[in-house]
Amino acid sequence: MEYVLRTYGLTKRYGRAAAADGVSMNVRRGDIYGFVGRNGAGKTTVMRLVCGLVNKSGGGYELFGRGDDSAGIDAARRRVGAIIETPSVFPEFTAAENLREQCLVLGADEKVIPSLLEYVGLSDTGKKKARNFSLGMRQRLGIAAALVGGPDFLVLDEPINGLDPQGIVEVRELLLRLNREKSITILISSHILGELSKLATRYGFIDRGRLVQEIAAADLENACRKSVRITVSDTEPLPYILERGMGITDFSVLSSTEADLFEEVKIGPLALALHAAGVELLRVHEKDEDLEGYFINLVGGER
Numbered sequence: 001m002e003y004v005l006r007t008y009g010l011t012k013r014y015g016r017a018a019a020a021d022g023v024s025m026n027v028r029r030g031d032i033y034g035f036v037g038r039n040g041a042g043k044t045t046v047m048r049l050v051c052g053l054v055n056k057s058g059g060g061y062e063l064f065g066r067g068d069d070s071a072g073i074d075a076a077r078r079r080v081g082a083i084i085e086t087p088s089v090f091p092e093f094t095a096a097e098n099l100r101e102q103c104l105v106l107g108a109d110e111k112v113i114p115s116l117l118e119y120v121g122l123s124d125t126g127k128k129k130a131r132n133f134s135l136g137m138r139q140r141l142g143i144a145a146a147l148v149g150g151p152d153f154l155v156l157d158e159p160i161n162g163l164d165p166q167g168i169v170e171v172r173e174l175l176l177r178l179n180r181e182k183s184i185t186i187l188i189s190s191h192i193l194g195e196l197s198k199l200a201t202r203y204g205f206i207d208r209g210r211l212v213q214e215i216a217a218a219d220l221e222n223a224c225r226k227s228v229r230i231t232v233s234d235t236e237p238l239p240y241i242l243e244r245g246m247g248i249t250d251f252s253v254l255s256s257t258e259a260d261l262f263e264e265v266k267i268g269p270l271a272l273a274l275h276a277a278g279v280e281l282l283r284v285h286e287k288d289e290d291l292e293g294y295f296i297n298l299v300g301g302e303r
Contacts, residue, residue, distance in 0.1 A: 002029045004153050004185045005050060009059035012045050019045040021209035022059065027153075027187055027202075032179050034200030034217075035189040036295055042209040043189040044085060047155050051082050064152070081151035083159060087142020091131035095122045095141050098130060102148045112148060120144045120174060136167025140174060147178075154178065156188045160195055168195055175199060193291040203291075207299040224294055227260040231283035232274060235259055245273045260287065 005027040012020040020042045027033045037043045048054045050061055052073075061068050063076035090098055099113045117123040120140040130138060139159055146154060159175075160168045172195060178184045190196045203220060205212045215223075232238065235253050242248040242261070246269065250262040271281045 003027065003062070003065075004029050004031075005061065005063055005187065007046070007050065007059065007061040010046065010049060010056060010061055011058035012049055012054060013057040018057075018209045020049060023206070023209070023211045024059075025204050025211055025214065027185060029185055030179070030183065031202045032175070032186045032188065032199050034196045034203045035187060035206065036193065036196065036203055036291075037189070037206035038299075039191075041206045043206055044157055045209075046206070047082070047084055047157050047187070047189070051080060051084065051155055052077055053084065078149060079152045080155060081146030081149060081153070082155040082157075083139075083142045083146055084155070084157045087138055088145065089130045089138055089141055092129055094127055094129060095125045095133075095144070098141060099144060099148060102145045106149045108148050108150075112150075116144045116147055119147075119177075121170065134164075134167065136163050136170055139163065139167070139171055143171070143174060143178075152184060154184055154186045154188075156186065158189055158191065160190055160192055168192070172199060193295065197291045205295060205298055212298055220291070220294065224288075224290060225260075225262055226288040227262045227286075228265055229254075229258060229260050229285045229287050230270075230281060231258050231285075233257070233280040233282065237277050237279060241273050241277050241279070245277075246270065257282075 003026055005025070007023050007025050010020055010023045011018060023042070023046055035043050045054070049056055050063065056068070063073065064079060066072040066076040090101065093101065095117055096113055099116060100110055102108070103110045103113070114123065120143055122137065122140060122144065125137070130141060133141065143159070160171050163171065175186060175188070176199065179186055188196070188199065201217050202214065203217065204214045235256055235258070238253060238259055242251055248261060248263050248265060251259055253259045267284055274281050
């Protein structure tokens with residue numbers, strides 16, 4: 001497995017407070033990695049650390065296999081495009097002028113400007129100043145600026161925060177195209193978890209500076225499937241009872257006392273079948289989570 005980014009116990013302290021506390025995360029090539037956490041959980045700090053915008057207090061990281069203390073880290077960072085917190089846009093410049101400034105900073109060929117503007121849907125803005133752009137247009141201009149150097153990895157901090165529904169769809173479709181058509185790996189944080197679920201192929205959940213869990217989107221979708229969770233006195237005979245006795249084949253035994261049933265089930269006949277086999281049905285709970293519900297259950301409610 002090839003990794004674009006790996007962090008190892010990455011830590012950033014401000015005084016006694018740890019904004020990032022021993023974060024070890026793994027972003028694979030081709031991922032759209034959804035970085036999920038509350039305000040102040042440490043998402044932006046981690047992004048600033050891996051982009052070289054702040055110095056670490058401990059741990060380390062690799063970009064494209066280059067360690068952050070190695071001689072090759074500067075070359076690796078040139079393969080990264082980023083928007084941290086807000087896009088760097090000059091309000092009195094047009095879209096093309098903004099990209100021209102970015103080309104000067106990076107030493108990139110200005111010939112890329114027309115194709116980039118077309119790709120992000122801003123080719124028809126002409127002499128319109130960026131200060132007159134909608135928030136969605138400014139975000140797309142920021143993404144275009146992040147693409148000037150031809151990066152293989154995009155780091156985007158809350159790129160859809162504050163956008164109206166149309167702006168959210170435009171940015172979402174742009175990111176999906178970049179990932180599919182240009183094979184760009186993306187690390188993206190967002191508070192709009194429903195939208196993030198339409199993008200991400202993998203997730204990292206961070207809370208109080210600590211990475212709580214990494215999980216593939218397919219595994220998360222399975223964990224969030226609508227199901228009936230049952231608690232019984234003993235799950236050992238459960239597969240036989242469900243398959244042979246009730247014709248239920250889509251289930252998962254979680255422990256010696258719990259199982260999830262993913263098919264429609266009538267509780268009365270289930271209780272009778274279990275009782276006949278000497279198994280006591282202790283509890284029944286319908287489970288139907290989305291990404292937001294999964295996150296809240298993982299890290300707990302408001303503190």
